[in-house]
């Protein structure tokens with residue numbers, strides 16, 4: 052039996068193609084949800100949209116400091132692993148749930164497969180970077196979304212396997228279900244939730260100033276992450292003309308919002324890629340990215356959090372055209388490639 056360990060919104064999306072491939076081959080698996088994300092809009096809604104069956108294990112850990120949240124996850128995951136003795140655990144991405152899943156498994160000598168291995172921003176101040184590095188170094192299998200990720204792992208003495216990106220599989224699967232535009236204005240879609248922007252009032256205010264300026268010419272749709280709401284919900288003007296603040300969207304609504312936007316402005320790793328897959332230009336509100344391929348394709352630009360830089364980057368991207376010949380994220384069958392490797396190496400034990 053395989054145990055998937057997930058907990059945060061992007062992981063439900065990444066779980067989908069792998070679990071589909073396992074189901075198709077009749078390989079048994081169970082899902083452990085740490086409860087890192089627990090609001091309906093952050094968790095249940097995505098399970099519904101993706102048609103995922105409810106997780107067999109829900110730890111309901113919730114929010115806390117990094118140490119407390121990770122410690123509680125380690126304790127809960129260890130218990131489930133001892134009960135279930137899975138042949139393999141699969142962890143996804145770079146959240147605290149990924150770290151806890153990989154660490155708890157490795158300490159109990161359970162092989163770990165890391166999906167989305169090998170990404171690096173080279174910024175150790177990002178909690179996600181610490182999670183990625185530790186997870187890659189304790190995992191058994193490293194499934195890489197890009198060749199660049201394989202090359203980065205090789206520099207750390209780790210063998211990565213290029214499979215393509217599971218988020219591309221998911222978009223491909225749901226492409227026919229993406230709804231038409233909510234309105235036909237040249238709106239800009241923005242999301243802000245990364246610690247580097249939400250833990251710094253200066254950075255957030257500087258981004259907010261840019262949004263206000265942009266909203267004079269292009270309406271802005273801003274699905275607000277609970278983290279950002281908790282930090283700045285009381286301070287920002289929810290009725291600012293031209294800025295529509297909405298609840299976090301489900302998977303399919305989000306794909307529709309991305310596809311029909313004139314441009315996306317985000318600090319999310321997943322949305323940078325989804326914009327690329329859906330051929331919408333992106334301005335990244337960060338100083339680094341784990342997805343340099345999207346920049347090479349002129350589909351993305353790093354703007355940081357400085358108001359004037361954001362405005363000039365947006366201007367540039369609104370007039371740029373991406374190079375559609377650059378397709379580094381695989382053949383839309385990453386889930387199948389991952390399960391091929393697992394089945395070939397572990398078949399009889401699963």
Ligand code: UD1
Nearest residue numbers: 059060061087088089090093114146147178179277278281
């Ligand atoms: C986490 C990941 C981040 C990922 C993001 C996707 C880590 C370190 N970060 O960030 O890499 O991009 O998920 O969304 O794992 N909250 C709620 N309801 C929820 C979840 C969170 O209100 O369902 C609020 C709480 O105030 C909480 C804050 O959001 O304290 C932060 O949540 P947390 O789980 O620490 O990380 P995210 O910011 O969501």
